[in-house]
Amino acid sequence: MDDPSCSVDIDPQLARHLFETGSFLLFFDFPVGSEFGIDYSSWTTAEKFKGVKMIPPGIHFVYFSVVKLQQQSPRIGFFHNFEEKGICVKKWDAKAEDLMDYTATLDEIENFRRNLQELDQYLAPYPRQHYKTWYSLTNHISPQIILKLNPEDRGRISSQSELVSKEVQDLGESSQRIDRQHPVRQRFFDKQGLPIMYVKPGTEIRFTNLKLNDNILEPSAMNTYDHLLTKIFQSSENSADFLGEMQFAFVCFLIGHLYDAFEQWKRIVRLLCSCESSIPRNRQFFSQFINAIYFELKLTPKDFFVDIISKNNFLTVTLSHFFTNIESNVDPNDDLYKKATKFKNFLSNEYEWDFDDTTDDSKPVIVEEDD
Numbered sequence: 001m002d003d004p005s006c007s008v009d010i011d012p013q014l015a016r017h018l019f020e021t022g023s024f025l026l027f028f029d030f031p032v033g034s035e036f037g038i039d040y041s042s043w044t045t046a047e048k049f050k051g052v053k054m055i056p057p058g059i060h061f062v063y064f065s066v067v068k069l070q071q072q073s074p075r076i077g078f079f080h081n082f083e084e085k086g087i088c089v090k091k092w093d094a095k096a097e098d099l100m101d102y103t104a105t106l107d108e109i110e111n112f113r114r115n116l117q118e119l120d121q122y123l124a125p126y127p128r129q130h131y132k133t134w135y136s137l138t139n140h141i142s143p144q145i146i147l148k149l150n151p152e153d154r155g156r157i158s159s160q161s162e163l164v165s166k167e168v169q170d171l172g173e174s175s176q177r178i179d180r181q182h183p184v185r186q187r188f189f190d191k192q193g194l195p196i197m198y199v200k201p202g203t204e205i206r207f208t209n210l211k212l213n214d215n216i217l218e219p220s221a222m223n224t225y226d227h228l229l230t231k232i233f234q235s236s237e238n239s240a241d242f243l244g245e246m247q248f249a250f251v252c253f254l255i256g257h258l259y260d261a262f263e264q265w266k267r268i269v270r271l272l273c274s275c276e277s278s279i280p281r282n283r284q285f286f287s288q289f290i291n292a293i294y295f296e297l298k299l300t301p302k303d304f305f306v307d308i309i310s311k312n313n314f315l316t317v318t319l320s321h322f323f324t325n326i327e328s329n330v331d332p333n334d335d336l337y338k339k340a341t342k343f344k345n346f347l348s349n350e351y352e353w354d355f356d357d358t359t360d361d362s363k364p365v366i367v368e369e370d371d
Contacts, residue, residue: 015054015125019116022054022126023082025062026112026119029092030099035065035072039134040255041127050122056131057084059141061251064099074160077256079150079248081143087112101154136295137251140244140288144237149248153202159257205252205260208232208245210267225274239285242268243292250296266314269293273322279329283336286326290336290343302351319347320355 027050030036036045038052039060063077076099080088087109091102104112112119151157210228233239246268252261272289279286297315326340347353 018054023086026051026089040130053123055126079146145244207264226278273318316353
């Protein structure tokens with residue numbers, strides 16, 4: 001992440017153009033010494049910080065983590081579609097210790113716009129040197145994808161799941177009350193004697209429900225993976241929306257620090273790598289899939305694979321299935337075949353992964369549920 005003391009010199013004429021055409025994020029009253037970030041860059045806020053300027057129009061991920069009593073709170077973020085010359089306003093509520101959604105009136109927006117030159121000295125410039133990187137990670141995420149997947153609770157994504165006990169979820173606030181009608185508090189515990197907790201409704205990301213289990217069994221029916229992918233395509237206006245969900249999940253994990261999102265990303269990768277007959281029918285989609293996962297892996301620290309993925313040999317086994325399926329279903333002269341081969345060679349050279357030394361033990365199995 002960026003050091004705020006490091007800056008990239010911008011031609012004054014270009015800077016003026018970016019200032020006039022870019023978007024603005026105004027962050028008022030944000031606590032000093034806290035973490036603030038947008039996309040692939042983050043900073044520690046100073047006293048005069050009031051937001052970010054010259055933001056390229058499009059989808060961006062804004063996040064923050066407040067420091068209180070020398071303890072850093074969980075990272076919280078949100079996606080926002082910035083329009084050209086648009087202004088997004090957020091205010092920190094010190095009493096509630098929370099970032100409040102602030103809907104500015106048209107008059108207030110115009111007032112902000114008139115005062116942008118005065119605010120300029122308090123606004124950090126968007127780090128343009130990382131924009132291509134960010135675009136490569138998010139080019140399939142659309143406003144519609146954000147609307148579909150965002151948590152219902154203000155669209156906020158927290159690195160730490162907000163939990164409620166089973167008694168509160170089942171009984172509401174009455175579970176906390178003790179009176180003549182409720183002389184004993186209701187409590188629910190699991191077999192280990194721990195309180196039963198659930199993710200608070202409205203705070204979870206609304207990912208596509210993919211029932212994939214890891215075990216050594218083969219799918220119970222041929223083309224089950226292809227059938228599931230076809231159903232997913234039929235439920236969306238654009239097949240690339242599923243890649244948008246994959247990118248959404250990856251950003252939420254890599255930048256939002258949400259582990260559940262990483263699990264969804266793995267499920268999507270497993271599903272796509274296990275498809276067979278879908279490949280020749282959807283060459284463009286799978287070509288885009290290779291592009292998307294290429295940039296995701298390229299931008300992830302190498303030690304990440306050693307620490308997390310390689311423990312279960314997830315990617316080498318899963319991608320080995322994918323390359324085999326490409327070789328079995330696509331003509332060697334096809335552009336998709338060539339791209340897959342190039343991607344395979346890149347991974348072998350970059351990570352020293354051997355895709356020929358794998359077994360079918362980790363192939364996923366789909367658990368069918370009644371409609």
